Amino acid sequence: MRPLNIAVLGATGSIGRQTLDVIYRNPGRFKLFGLTEGVRSTNRKATYLVHGHAGEADFDARVEAMIADPRCDLVVVAIPGGRALMPTLAALHAGKEVALATKEVLVMAGALVMKAAGERGIRPIDSEHSAIWQCLWGEERANVRRLIITASGGPFWAHPDLDLDRVTVEQALNHPRWSMGPKVTIDSATLMNKGLELIEAHHLFGISLDAISVCIHPQSVVHSLVEFVDGSLKAQLGRPDMRLPIGVALAYPDRLPDAVPPTTLQDLSGLEFHELDESRFPSVRLAREAAGKGGGHPAVLNAANEEAVNAFVARDIPFSGIIRVVERALSAFPGCGGTLDEILEADRWARAYIKENSVV
Ligand SMILES: NC(=O)c1ccc[n+]([C@@H]2O[C@H](COP(=O)([O-])OP(=O)(O)OC[C@H]3O[C@@H](n4cnc5c(N)ncnc54)[C@H](OP(=O)(O)O)[C@@H]3O)[C@@H](O)[C@H]2O)c1
Incomplete structure (x- = not known):
């Protein structure tokens, strides 16, 4: 069998570079196509090479041509933010397998994306x-009671006395467990990352928002859990190394030998799990409410958050201002339906609202 031809969108980033690493370590199995x-x-x-x-210029057309090439088998989407939505839809409409890192795509347009992905x-x-996903392999969806998404808590969770109005960009970019791009690192510090992941899980696995919870697990060894109707819990454990989930996505339904060093029993000692303090970190609540309202609300949550993160990194607003910006945009949004045009318009509305009303 010939190697799987893989196109990587966002190849120079944290996920992109680790994906290239997985591809080059498995030459008989994978080939970098684009x-x-x-x-x-x-x-x-x-x-x-795009x-x-x-x-910019002919970037979008060249990406579409790469994706549409019949030799391309699988597309890895690792461009952060809502700008990854259109190439993801293009890959799905072209019948390609999609390995998705960019959670914002499912936050904006989860129902449309999952419909395009089909079976x-x-x-x-x-x-x-x-x-x-791994915990659900071979399981009946009707037997799932609850999903529990784990969160490291980011750099500030363990410091309840810290004044979140005064934390610096450097402090927010200093994640205790994972080395990631700036957008997702700031999202981890506000815990908006978990809000986005809650919506992502809702769409990916077809589980209601109320049946998904978030818990703080500072060691980042248990990557998430599924509770079943009989009371049992299944979890997937491993070192905090993205080459593992990247390998799982590329090799599915197979597994790559020695993808990462094995998890030892010593790694499992002293694991902690804590409840999320939603009064200090309201992002999960905001995300749950936006997803519950549906239509363009999740796209507004996502776009307002992207703009607010950029403003914080540019030192225009304080850290705690990020969530205030998202709250203001969501409460001003008049609402709309959930077609692709309406979702793209909601995204534009949020970015314009923030600029025109000096929200940042
Ligand atoms: N990093 C992680 O461990 C991790 C874990 C889970 C999920 N994710 C998700 O994966 C996605 C990527 O994260 P990352 O940490 O890999 O990001 P990153 O390190 O910032 O890399 C972003 C990549 O996208 C490219 N890019 C940036 N803006 C673009 C634009 N407007 N158009 C086209 N390409 C653009 C960058 O190119 P240049 O830099 O060359 O300009 C780079 O290749 C995010 O949605 C994140 O939430 C990441």
Whole structure:
């Protein structure tokens, strides 16, 4: 059998580079078919090399051509934010397998994306969703009672006395467990990452929002859990190394030998699980409410959060301002339906509202 031809969108990023690593370590199985790179370079060779960013020159058309090439088997989506939505839909409409790191895609338009994926589904790369996916293999969906998404808590959870109005960009970018791109690292510090992941899990696995909870697990060894109707819990455990869920997504339904060093029993000593304090970190509640309202609300949550994170990184607003911006945009949003045009319009509305009303 020939190797699987893989296109990597966002190949120079944290997920992108680790995906290239997994591909190059398994040459008989995977082949780098194409990639996109922005301001950085991977110095890799592939049939398609697309330079630039979404919306620039002929970037979007060249990405679509790469995806539509009949030789391309699987597309890894690792461009952060809502800009990854259209290439994801293009890959699904072209009948390609999609391994998705970009949770924002499912937050914005989960119902449309899952419909486009059909029976084939989406292969999740997010470690929590990979964990849940693996726990669900071979299980009847009717036997699932609850999903529990674990969160490291980010850099501030363990410091309840810290004034969140005064934390710096450098402190927020200093994640205790994972080395990731700036957007997802700031989202981890506000815990909006868990709000986005709750919506992502809801769409990926067809589980109601009320049956998904978040718990703080600072060691990041248990990547998430599934509770079944008989009272048993299944969890997936491993070191905090994204090459594991990336390998699971690329090799599905197989597993890659020695993808990462094994988890030892010593790694399991002293594991802690804590309840999330929603008064200090309201992002999960906000995300649950936005997803419950549906239509364009989750797209507004996502776009407002993206704009607010950019403003914080640019030092225009304090850390605690991120969630205030999201709250203000959500409460001002008049609402709309859930077609693709309406969702894209809701995304534009949120970004314009924030600019025009000096919300940041
Ligand atoms: N990193 C993790 O461990 C992790 C874990 C779970 C989920 N995720 C999710 O995976 C996604 C990617 O995260 P990451 O940490 O890998 O991000 P990252 O390190 O910031 O990398 C982003 C990649 O996307 C490219 N890019 C940025 N803006 C773009 C645009 N406008 N158009 C096209 N390409 C663009 C970047 O290119 P240049 O830098 O070359 O310009 C880079 O290749 C996010 O949605 C994140 O939530 C990440």
